[in-house]
Amino acid sequence: MIYHKIDTTDLGKLSSFISDKERFITKPTSHWDHDQFKTVRAVPDLVIQPVTNEEVQKVVEYASDHQIPLVPRGNSTGLMGANLTVEGGISLDMVKMNKILEYDPESLTMTIQAGARLKDIEEFLADKPFTYMPAPAMHWAAIGGNVDTNAGGLKAIKYGVTREHIRKLAVVLTDGKLYKFGAKAVKSASGYSLKDLIIGSEGTLGVVTEVTVRLYPRPKKAINAIIPFSDLDSAIKSVPAILASGVVPTTVEFMGRKVISLWEKYYNEHFPIEKGNGFIILGLDAFTDGELKAELEQALAATKEFNSYDAVVLDADSDEAKKIWECREALLLAIQKSTPKMDEVDICVPINKIPDVLHRIDELEEDTGMRIPNFGHAGDGNLHIYLCSDDLSDEEYDEKRKYIIGELYNTAKALDGNMSGEHGIGYARKDWFEDYYGKDYTDLLRKIKTVFDPNGVINPDKIFPLE
Structure with missing residues (x-):
């Protein structure tokens, strides 16, 4: 698709829509050319920071009428390049619409x-x-x-x-x-x-x-139970049993000792639990102590057949619990600090199929020699899998990265899963989309896109190719 390049006439008209010229940025810096991963960079031709619905309306209508690409942008914490102006045009930076x-x-x-x-x-x-x-x-x-x-x-x-x-x-x-x-x-x-x-x-x-x-x-009571296991496989296999027990946890996360060690190294911290190589973080909330105690006992009993060690039970507001969650929430950044380049796959599979994915990751690590740390949401089957460049050349990394991504998507598809559980497809994964979901399905999405955006200007070239 051919788009119109912003010229002086466009700048004059678009600037008339924005009352404060500091929010009309004609020379964008590198601040606007990347997302959290920085693997794809694309500098917009123009950045507009609206503060009212009326400003957004005028800018969007003008962009559509004049075939100018326009990409909405939030706080740029995405990982798949969905907020990047890969076709140039306008970055509509929404951060000042924050009331x-x-x-x-x-x-x-x-x-x-x-x-x-x-x-x-x-x-x-x-x-x-x-x-x-x-x-x-x-x-x-x-x-x-x-x-x-x-x-x-x-x-x-x-x-x-x-x-x-x-x-x-x-x-x-x-x-x-x-x-x-x-x-x-x-x-x-x-x-x-x-x-x-x-x-x-x-x-x-x-x-x-x-x-x-x-x-x-807001629930009145909340606790976290960190349940150690001898290995990660046993930890994850306990999750369907926990859920079948009748307990509905707020959180069921998994992480292994290998990925925790990266957090310890790059954040100069110490994980407070010495025993075990695989961990389930179980979050429970309720409105009474009695409810909480009954749910905890039921959940822990369900893990015993998987040879769990004694759980560490913490009040959700305790310093120890906060330390555990600091570790969990910083794992992505810890992995990112450990390698020059990183990419991610966040496939989602049925919860009882998580071990199948982890076994495939082990095989891929051995076959390719690439380090593939991972962690994720054991309760909903969403895995965060990271591909680290380490000492590989750019060419080696790119070749192995594409192969591993394809293999992980093949695994997810075979297990009746989805390409992404929460990070989206964006620009980085659009070329895999049609192969995964099929041409008929993708063509239907293209028709929907055309109804909403007949000129194809709103965040073009994302999720799937327009043509």
């Missing part, structure tokens, strides 16, 4: 602008009886980005992913109109759910400007 617009506890909702960070939402709700449940590890991620990727996080097993916590969206489409998809009402049997289509679309259908989230009563 909390309405706190409505009686309807159990809160409305915020798309650029607000999870951290901002958490701080606002800290002294209130309600909370926003989704818990992606990147607390500085913008809520709009979480919507666009349908972010998962640590509590998905009990409370669901982002989609389950969004009541309503304000979205600007390429006709320049502001649409409201969804409502504060809990239930709907009222036609197609366009809200749910926007969630997870990675910014390819329109620009999310406002998000109305569901609030949840």
Whole structure:
């Protein structure tokens, strides 16, 4: 597809839409050319930082009418290049649209602008009886980005992913109109759910400007149980038994001693549990001590047939528990510090198939000589698998990286899994998409894209090739 290159006429017209010229950046720096991984870089021709829906509407409509690529951008914590202006054009940087617009506890909702960070939402709700449940590890991620990727996080097993916590969206489409998809009402049997289509679309259908989230009563009690096992395989095989016991944990995470050692090394920290090589972090919450005690006993009893060691049970607010979670949430960055280049695959498979994936990773490490550390969400089958360059040349790394990615996707497909559990497809994985899901399925998505974005300007060349 051929796009229009921004010229002086475009700059003059677009700048007239933005009241503060400091938010109209004609010479973008490297700040805007990458995401968290920095594996793909693309400098936009222009950066616009809107603060109102009206500014977004005018910019989006002009971009569509003049065939200028436009890419919504949050806090750039993504990993698959979904926020990169790979075709040039406009980076619509939403970080200044960060206001909390309405706190409505009686309807159990809160409305915020798309650029607000999870951290901002958490701080606002800290002294209130309600909370926003989704818990992606990147607390500085913008809520709009979480919507666009349908972010998962640590509590998905009990409370669901982002989609389950969004009541309503304000979205600007390429006709320049502001649409409201969804409502504060809990239930709907009222036609197609366009809200749910926007969630997870990675910014390819329109620009999310406002998000109305569901609030949840804050549980009174919360504990973490760190359960050591002699090996990671035994740890993961215990998870279906925990869930079959009738317990619904908030969190079931897995990590092995090898990846923990990277955190210890690069953060100069010490993991407080000496025994075991595989660990399950079990989070439980409830409204009474009795509920919590009964669930914990049931869950721990279920792990005994897998030869678990004695669990370390911690109050969720204790310093020891915070240290455990600091480790878990910093694992990605610790791995990134350990190698010059890194890529990631976050396939999602049925929970009883996680050991199959881990065995395949061991085989790939042995076959290719590449280090492939991993950890993930044992309760929902979402694995985070990292491909490290270490001492490999750029050519060797690229060749092995592509081979391993393809093999992991083949494994996930054979196990009835998905390409991504929460990080999305973005730009980095678009060339694998059609092969994984098939041409008929991908063509259907292309038709949907055309309805919302007939000129193909909104975040082009992401998820799947347009043609």
